Amino acid sequence: MSELKLTPRSEDYSKWYNQVIMRAQLADYAPVRGCMVIRPSGYALWENIQQALDRRFKAAAVENAYFPLLIPKSFLEKEKEHVEGFSPELAVVTIGGGEVLDEPLVVRPTSETILGHMWANWIKSYRDLPMRLNLWNNVVRWELRTRLFLRTLEFLWQEGHCAYSSAAEAEAETIQMLNVYTDFAVNDAAIPVIPGRKSESEKFAGAVRSYTIEAMMGDKKALQSGTSHFLGQNFAKAFDIKFLSKDNQLEHAWTTSWGLSTRMIGGIIMVHGDDQGLKLPPKLAPIQAVIIPIFKNDAEKSKVIPVIDQLRQQLAETVRVKVDDREETPGFKFNDWEMRGVPLRIEVGPKDVEKGTVVFARRDVPGREGKSFVPQAGIVEAARSALVTIQSDLLKRATEFRDAHTHEPKSYAEFKAVVEDSFARVWWCGDRQCEADIKEETKATTRCIPLEQPGGSGMCVHCGKPAQEVAIFAKAY
RNA sequence: CGGGGCGUAGCGCAGUCCGGUAGCGCACUCGCUUUGGGAGCGAGGGGUCGCCGGUUCAAGUCCGGCCGCCCCGACCA
Structure with a gap:
């Protein structure tokens, strides 16, 4: 540590971010590309995040369980969108004990499939529902470009998985868990987040609808900080999760999944940190x-x-x-x-x-x-x-910062200037191609369609077509 | 995978152009003095210079090949 001062955020935000992590001893680079060691200071912070969430999950009648790391490759292939989404980033085990395996095993990128498989056995009657499970585990996604805490090949998270006998219950629970994340982010992490729905192209591979909490970092880029998915009957059909209803009808279950990862630590660093280093919210700080x-x-x-x-x-x-x-x-x-x-x-x-x-x-x-x-x-x-x-001032400051850098441009020209360095809150038509064009032209993507809507309708900021909803656009991590 | 950068002590670097027996700062160990915003002095310990090969009396330095990591892009929690 030859230089005493951190690289100022204004000079090089990435450099600052990495230096904070190394010097605060949250984590270090591992010998394998894209992997990191979470050091005691970072892990203690994660443990506090875990406790804060776990408490809330248990209050929502969710039980913890553990499912295995290795999943038969064929499982991933059962749900069409799921396999398309995850295939490119799978780590696959082909040799075990020196023998080539009959069927390759994937290191879980997420566990919907293996839960689906087990649930098909466990769920027979409407009386077996709802099923509410949560897993605290690690997953592996072979990302091309990695960044400490924000995107690593392996990361820690919790993945909640629930099954219900009706779409309404499942969707209500999807929102309920999104609210849990929002509550945690705002009240424990002191991060003001915008809860909302993901656009079609940004949603989880295999979901009917994805919800997210989006936060603004200190460099005004967005970070998806937690997600909650309504999976409809997609996985139930792929894995044959069927139950007999009260009136003796065989029906597919309705499932959900929701996750929050160690990425949240990256969010805490970037929302609160300054040129002196980390600033931990008291509720999560290992040392207060x-x-x-x-x-x-x-x-x-x-x-x-x-x-x-x-x-x-x-x-x-x-x-x-x-x-x-x-x-x-x-x-x-x-x-x-x-x-x-x-x-x-x-x-x-x-x-x-x-x-x-x-x-x-x-x-x-x-x-x-x-x-x-x-x-x-x-x-x-x-x-x-x-x-x-301190806890409430951190939230107040972060909220003021976000609000000061969130604008409502009235024209596309204005929009392009805004998303260079801010969040844009605009009427948007919801069209996939329109979204792709915006991304191509500005590098900004839809972060979410906020749950909280102004009502009424407007004109899409890009294509001018009628728009029913307001969306947040920003450059994102 | 494309573009850029870098591999020399735990960390940050100099030395490489122009070959001659490896150095600086921080950190570490010991001692004394210090201590209300990153202490000072003294004495120490620590290196197959990323790897493999070649040229040469001699390679950190020149040549060839390989590997790794970081940053920027496309993909993503």
């Missing part, structure tokens, strides 16, 4: 507050340390707190923890011991402005309330 002891000599040290021990103990009951007792200078530690994105820094030195105070420094408010003296007596309450404020 770090205490930095300050002393010049052993005499001072012996006064400061006992105070810190006591404060740490009090805080530890409700705050994820760490004391940095490394033999480094305070200045080094300040910068180091700012890089790692810890929301609240607490400085305790001889002056504080004397006055019965500590110094709070907010990660989200740089410099002197973010510093304040806090009495030791009420430190737990003060820390908790500071974390709450």
Whole structure:
């Protein structure tokens, strides 16, 4: 680490992004192209994301299970659109134990097919429905171009899979899970997202309808941060998932799937991070507050340390707190923890011991402005309330940023200028070719058709044909 | 797969044009002094110069081939 400062975001956003990840020790490159090692700091963040989601899934009566990594290749081929979508990016095992396999096995890119296979056995009656499962696992997609957290050959995620006896229930659940993602993104990750429907060309391979939450990154590009799919009876028909209804009719089940991946970590980095490094939302931060002891000599040290021990103990009951007792200078530690994105820094030195105070420094408010003296007596309450404020200010700032860079161009000429560097919210006809033309001409794609619509109708921003819905267009990761 | 860049200590690089026995900064170890915004001094440890082959008395350096990684594009959570 020869250069102390990060490459500023304004100078080279990609470089900044990679440097933050490496220096905050979230992840590192693995020996295999496109693969990454998630280091303890990054994995602890993922564990907190997992907990936040898992809690919500369980509240929605979803149960966790595990399905195997290897899937017979033929399974992937049973659903037409699914195979077309995923074939190009499959990793295939052809040799096992030194023998060429009778049937190649694919390393799962997603598990709809193997769930379909098992469900065909498990689901016989309407009484077996709904079936609600979630898998915390890894998947492999052989991407051509990779980026830490945003697109790697292997990534961690959760994939939820549900089966229902009616289309209405299945579609309602698809939306319900989208709402879970939205709630998580907004309230835990402090990322304002736009929930919406994917266009025909952007939807999941094999889905009837795909829904997404879309977020704006610090460089004003969009990131698809979670998806929820209504699969209709496509997979039920491909895998023969049939049940007898109440009135003794044999029917195909209606299925859904929904996923959120470690990509979310990339989103957190890019939405909140600044030129000092990471900025983690308190609710997800593995370390919410770090205490930095300050002393010049052993005499001072012996006064400061006992105070810190006591404060740490009090805080530890409700705050994820760490004391940095490394033999480094305070200045080094300040910068180091700012890089790692810890929301609240607490400085305790001889002056504080004397006055019965500590110094709070907010990660989200740089410099002197973010510093304040806090009495030791009420430190737990003060820390908790500071974390709450930081959490809500992060969301507020991200929302303001997104809104300031979202425009409603009235002409296509204006539209082209807007999507260079912003989100465009426009009437759109929904036509596949129209969408392809826009992409060709501007590199911007439909991010989603927001669930929240203004009502009425308008003229398509590109082709001028009648449009019933408003869509978000942007350049995307 | 197309375009660009790079492979020399854990990291970042110089040295390559013009061949002569491998160097700098950071990090690491030890000691002393330091410590409220990235400490200083001193002493150390660490390298088959991406790989294979060729030219040469001699190759990090020249020649040929290969491999890998990063960035930009097409594809994608």
